[in-house]
Amino acid sequence: MKKSRLPSEVDFLAQIADLKKVDYKNTLILTALIDLLVEKELISRHDVIHKAQVLDAELENSISEKLTLPQH
Template structure:
């Protein structure tokens, strides 16, 4: 039997999917309008997306390594008795 928590979780997931769909639709429409008006090209958009992805990936990797280093240092510190 499905518990109320599971029902709420399923409902929240459905809401998120609907929001994601609408955000994607608006973004796609905005991009198409900008391309139609000659303000950007699909190539420029693709290049920018790749550049941002590389930057964000680098930052996430760096943050992960820093977090791991901090965690390792915390495990090495012994409390004073």
């Protein structure tokens, strides 16, 4: 008798849905925090965008360096 893959596929899809929900909630919280900080004039949107670009570039450089290291 062939074992059905349906339960494992359903479980996998449920896990993806859970991750999407977590991602949405994290994005919502970050947006709320940024909006509050901007409203209170503690930071500007430009500051946030600039910092995100800097962090992204640093991460890209770090990944590139790790990928180009000689293998032993």
